[in-house]
Amino acid sequence: MNLRLVLAAMIASPCVAPQASATPLLDPPASCARQFDPATPLRARVGEPSSEVLAAYRGSGATGVGPHRLSDVEWQQVDAAIAALPQRHRDILRRHLRRISFIEASTGAGNALTSRVEAACGEALFDLTLRAGLFRETLSDFLTTKEAGLFQGDGSGTTVRIEAGKMPAVPYILLHESTHIVDGVLGLATRDAFREGVWAKEGGRALAPGLAANPVGSIAWRGGARRPIGEAAALYGGLRQTPFTSLYGSVAPGEDLAELVAWQQLASRWKVRPAIVVRGADAKVRLRYRPLATPAVRARMRRVAVLLGTAS
Helix, strand or coil, X not given: CXXXXXXXXXXXXXXCCCCCCCCCECCCCECHHHCCCCCCCHHHHECCCCHHHHHHHHXXXXXXXXXCCCCHHHHXXXXXXXXCXXXXXXXXXXXXXXXXXXXXXXXXXXXXXXXEEEECXXXXXXXXXXXXXXXXXXXXXXXXXXXXXXXXXXXXXXXXXXXXXXXXXXXXXXXHHHHHHHHHHHCHHHCHHHHCCCECCCCXXXXXXXCCCCHHHHCHHHCCCCEEHHHHHHHHHHHCCXXXXXXXXXXXXXXXXXXXXXXXXXXXXXXXXXXXXXXXXXXXXXXXXCHHHCHHHHXXXXXXXXXXXXXX
């Protein structure tokens, strides 16, 4: 994968874009002798981002790029986020996560990057890089800002907000990105049991025939144009007819999996059930939708839980 294309996609979206979710190779192969000890605590793997990651951010046009040193308060968020990861995630990260880094970068730069580091012995290793500004964001603000990238102003006065309480954004981001590593090791998003009825049988990002005509298939994250924000209620009405937890989950199978796992953990671990709220110019609610209340979404979450528990 071309690194410049990866970074263009990463910076264009508030989270890793579908082209980058396949964990781009940013670092040269690491020798087996340089690999970490799997017994090293995940907390101890926090370190400065690699020179390749820093160069990638700078090359994308981001400013103020540099390593970020965690404060005591930020360490508390990191510790809580690691402790909240599912046991299967932690087991896989212990064997395959080389480094967690935090980077200073201008607002609008990519929020997170999962990069694959090929080792000479063939072992799959990964680095996680998160934008340090996430420490200052709630999950509600993060998701709302990300969603805004799908729309353009049209004078209608319509607003879209994702309500997820005061929970910090970092635990969600770490869970979402670590699921990409779990997927990279187990290959869950390519399995028929996961794709059936949602993604086309021939593979790739094409939606299954039953979803192809749904408005989610032409959102900006899937290559479509940004929609007038006055059409937001209709778009989320379309999302309600799908098994996706979020519009971001519809962009690629890997993002679908990461969102399903992240939202399920939001509910079970953090007791947070996000709601999508569309209001008109008069501030009256035009649509309020809780994806986790949808039978189709809950059924897929159960399927993913089975896959996570049985895959090897």
